[in-house]
Amino acid sequence: MTEPDPQTTDTPDTPIEVLLRLYRSGLLAAEYPCVAELLNLMSGADLERARHLLSRLDPDEVTREHPSVPSVKVAVTGHGTLSALVPALAAELARHGLLARTYLSDFDCYVFDLTDSDSELYATEPDMVVCVLDPAIVFDEVPLPWRPADVARVLAEKLAVFETLAHRFTERGEGTLVFNTIPLPRRYVHQLVDLSSRAELSALWREANARLLRIGDGRPSVVVLDIDPLIAEGVPCEDVRMSIYAKAYLSADLLASYARELGHLARHLRGRTKKVLVLDLDDTIWGGVLSEDGADGIQVADSYRGEAFRSFQQVIKQIGSQGVLLAVASKNDVEPVREVLTSHPRMTLREEDFVQIAASWRPKHESIAELARTLNLGTDSFVFVDDSSFERAVVHRSLPGVQVIQVDDDPALHLDRLLRDGWFTVRELTTEDRTRVVKYREELVRKDFLDSFDSVEGYLRELGLAVRLAVVESSEVARVSQITLRTNQFNLTTERLQPSEVAALLKDPAALTLAIHARDRFGDNGLVGAVFAHRDGDQLRVDNLLLSCRVFSRGIEEACLGSVLRHARDTGAKAVLGTYRPTAKNAKLRDFYARHGFELIGTEGDVTTFRHDLADIAPPPGHIQLTERLGGRN
Structure with a gap:
C-alpha cells in the first residue's frame, strides 16, 4: 500500500482516506488484502462509507488480482427491503480476509426462493443463505383490531412455514441456511393499552423465538442467530420512517450488527476459526x-x-x-x-x-x-x-x-x-473440543519423550501407536466436518464440508467416508483425521485425506492410505486416483502421492491427479497397530 509522502502532508491519512484513495485510483482490488486492517481501525460514519465503497467493488476483479482470497457466495432473502445488508456483508467479510459475492433476492420472495429448487437463489449455488425475518412477517397478517391470541395464531403459522423451509433446504444438502430471531418493537407492544395484554404478547413472542432457535436442532445445515443481544447493546431495532416508507423493517444499524455475526459464521465456514488465545x-x-x-x-x-x-x-x-x-x-x-x-x-x-x-x-x-x-x-x-x-x-x-x-x-x-469479533466461534462443540487442552498438553509430553531418543525411529517404536480406520458413524459427523473446516496443513485439497454434506456422503452408496482414530502410550488422541473417496467405475478416487496437526509425521497417513489401497484392490478396483490442490499451507504435501507409489497422470488448473495401479502396496509401518473397518473388508 502506498504511504503518504512526508514532504507533502503533515499528518498521515486516516484509514477511510486511504481506502478512498485506493478506490478512486482503481487500486482497491489490487490492495484488497490490506482492507481488513483498514476496516479494523474504522467506526461510525467512516465505516459506513467504507461499506458502500466495498459493495461497489467487482469481486471478479479481486479474484483476478488475488486468486487465493477465499470467496463466500451469500444469498440474501426475506420479507422486507434488505439492500442495507449487502454493503455491510461486503465489509464484514473483508474484515476477515474473505470476499463476499452477494445475491439479493426480490422483495418478499423468501418462501418461493427456498421451496423452489429451480429458484434463482439456488441457481447462484450459495455457500450461505441468509433468510432475514422481521416483525412485519407476523403483523402484516394479523387482523385489525388484534389481540395477543391473533398474534399467537399467526406466529404458529409462520413457525410451521420456517420449519418447512428448513426441511426443504436440508433435503437439498448444500450450503448453510441462516435464520434470525424476530425482534418485537415497542410500537407493537404499546398498541395494547393494558399491561396484562402486553405481558401476554411479550411472553408468547419469546416462546415463538425459543421455538425458532431450536429449528436448527438435528439440522446441521441450519443455523439460527439470536439478534436480541445486539438490540440489548443499544442497536435500534427499526427506523419507523424507513419501515413505513421503504418497507425496511429492520434498521440499517441492526442489519450492520447482524452482518458482523454473519461474518463470524462465514469465517468459520471457510476454515478460519482461531484456535489459540495467547495472553500477556x-x-x-x-x-x-x-x-x-x-x-x-x-x-x-x-x-x-x-x-x-x-x-x-x-x-x-x-x-x-x-x-x-x-x-x-x-x-x-x-x-x-x-x-x-x-x-x-x-x-x-x-x-x-x-x-x-x-x-x-x-x-x-x-x-x-x-x-x-x-x-x-x-x-x-x-x-x-x-x-x-x-x-x-x-x-x-x-x-x-x-x-x-x-x-x-x-x-x-x-x-x-x-x-466482539467472535474469533473462536464454531457451529457446534464436539467431544474433542472439550478435551483439546488435555490432548495438547499430552502432545507436549510426547515431544519431551521424543527428545529423549537418539532417533525418530526409536521414538515411534516406543510410542505404542494404535490407529483405527473405520467408516464414519452418524455420531461423528460434526467432528469430521470440523476437521475439514479447521485443518489446513495436512489437507490435500482443502475442500470444506459442512455437517450436512458429510451426512449426505454417508448415504451415498458410491462414497467411502472414513474416520481416523489414534491413541498411544500417553493417551487417546480421538478422531484425528478423515478420508473421503468414491467409486468411479473400476477406479476408486480419493477426494481428500486430512490429518490433525497434532499427529503429523508418525506414519498414520501412510498406514491409512495403504489400507484404502488394499480395500480398493480387494473390492475389485483396477486403480486408485488421488488429487492434490496446492494452498499456502499444504505445500509439504505436493509429493505425498508420489512418495507412496502413485504416478503423476496430469494437471488441470490447480489440481494435480495421481494414479496407483494397486500392483505394489506397502504394508503398514511396523510401529503402528492398525485396525480396519472399511465395509466389505475387515
Missing part, C-alpha cells in the same frame, strides 16, 4: 507488574480494578473450557508466574488452564512463533492480547497472521474487546 499477564489479566509489585501487590480481586481483571479471567477460563487453547507470552521470570498461577488465593486462571506458559525476557513474537512450532499450528490460528501498544505492534509486524487485540488501561473493557 501484567495489566492484561491482572493489574500491576509482577516483577515490581510482587505477588501480593498485583490486582486480581478485592478492588474495583481487581474485580475487572477477575471478570476478564472468568471469561478467558470459560473460553478455554470449550477447546480454545490458552497460552501465556509474558516478559517475566517463569517461577514467580507459576507461583502466582498455582498459589495466589484470588486467581481465577490456574496453571493447568494453559497449554504452555512462555514467561521470559525474550521478544514476545519469538515466544509465539516457538509455541506455534511446538503445537504444529500456523500463527494465523493465534489471537494475541496485550495492553502494550509496543508489544502489539511488534507481534503484528513480525507475525502478520496473528490477530492482535488491543486492550488499554481500563480492564473493564477487556472482555468486550476479546469477545
Whole structure:
C-alpha cells in the first residue's frame, strides 16, 4: 500500500482516506488484502462509507488480482427491503480476509426462493443463505383490531412455514441456511393499552423465538442467530420512517450488527476459526507488574480494578473450557508466574488452564512463533492480547497472521474487546473440543519423550501407536466436518464440508467416508483425521485425506492410505486416483502421492491427479497397530 509522502502532508491519512484513495485510483482490488486492517481501525460514519465503497467493488476483479482470497457466495432473502445488508456483508467479510459475492433476492420472495429448487437463489449455488425475518412477517397478517391470541395464531403459522423451509433446504444438502430471531418493537407492544395484554404478547413472542432457535436442532445445515443481544447493546431495532416508507423493517444499524455475526459464521465456514488465545499477564489479566509489585501487590480481586481483571479471567477460563487453547507470552521470570498461577488465593486462571506458559525476557513474537512450532499450528490460528501498544505492534509486524487485540488501561473493557469479533466461534462443540487442552498438553509430553531418543525411529517404536480406520458413524459427523473446516496443513485439497454434506456422503452408496482414530502410550488422541473417496467405475478416487496437526509425521497417513489401497484392490478396483490442490499451507504435501507409489497422470488448473495401479502396496509401518473397518473388508 502506498504511504503518504512526508514532504507533502503533515499528518498521515486516516484509514477511510486511504481506502478512498485506493478506490478512486482503481487500486482497491489490487490492495484488497490490506482492507481488513483498514476496516479494523474504522467506526461510525467512516465505516459506513467504507461499506458502500466495498459493495461497489467487482469481486471478479479481486479474484483476478488475488486468486487465493477465499470467496463466500451469500444469498440474501426475506420479507422486507434488505439492500442495507449487502454493503455491510461486503465489509464484514473483508474484515476477515474473505470476499463476499452477494445475491439479493426480490422483495418478499423468501418462501418461493427456498421451496423452489429451480429458484434463482439456488441457481447462484450459495455457500450461505441468509433468510432475514422481521416483525412485519407476523403483523402484516394479523387482523385489525388484534389481540395477543391473533398474534399467537399467526406466529404458529409462520413457525410451521420456517420449519418447512428448513426441511426443504436440508433435503437439498448444500450450503448453510441462516435464520434470525424476530425482534418485537415497542410500537407493537404499546398498541395494547393494558399491561396484562402486553405481558401476554411479550411472553408468547419469546416462546415463538425459543421455538425458532431450536429449528436448527438435528439440522446441521441450519443455523439460527439470536439478534436480541445486539438490540440489548443499544442497536435500534427499526427506523419507523424507513419501515413505513421503504418497507425496511429492520434498521440499517441492526442489519450492520447482524452482518458482523454473519461474518463470524462465514469465517468459520471457510476454515478460519482461531484456535489459540495467547495472553500477556501484567495489566492484561491482572493489574500491576509482577516483577515490581510482587505477588501480593498485583490486582486480581478485592478492588474495583481487581474485580475487572477477575471478570476478564472468568471469561478467558470459560473460553478455554470449550477447546480454545490458552497460552501465556509474558516478559517475566517463569517461577514467580507459576507461583502466582498455582498459589495466589484470588486467581481465577490456574496453571493447568494453559497449554504452555512462555514467561521470559525474550521478544514476545519469538515466544509465539516457538509455541506455534511446538503445537504444529500456523500463527494465523493465534489471537494475541496485550495492553502494550509496543508489544502489539511488534507481534503484528513480525507475525502478520496473528490477530492482535488491543486492550488499554481500563480492564473493564477487556472482555468486550476479546469477545466482539467472535474469533473462536464454531457451529457446534464436539467431544474433542472439550478435551483439546488435555490432548495438547499430552502432545507436549510426547515431544519431551521424543527428545529423549537418539532417533525418530526409536521414538515411534516406543510410542505404542494404535490407529483405527473405520467408516464414519452418524455420531461423528460434526467432528469430521470440523476437521475439514479447521485443518489446513495436512489437507490435500482443502475442500470444506459442512455437517450436512458429510451426512449426505454417508448415504451415498458410491462414497467411502472414513474416520481416523489414534491413541498411544500417553493417551487417546480421538478422531484425528478423515478420508473421503468414491467409486468411479473400476477406479476408486480419493477426494481428500486430512490429518490433525497434532499427529503429523508418525506414519498414520501412510498406514491409512495403504489400507484404502488394499480395500480398493480387494473390492475389485483396477486403480486408485488421488488429487492434490496446492494452498499456502499444504505445500509439504505436493509429493505425498508420489512418495507412496502413485504416478503423476496430469494437471488441470490447480489440481494435480495421481494414479496407483494397486500392483505394489506397502504394508503398514511396523510401529503402528492398525485396525480396519472399511465395509466389505475387515
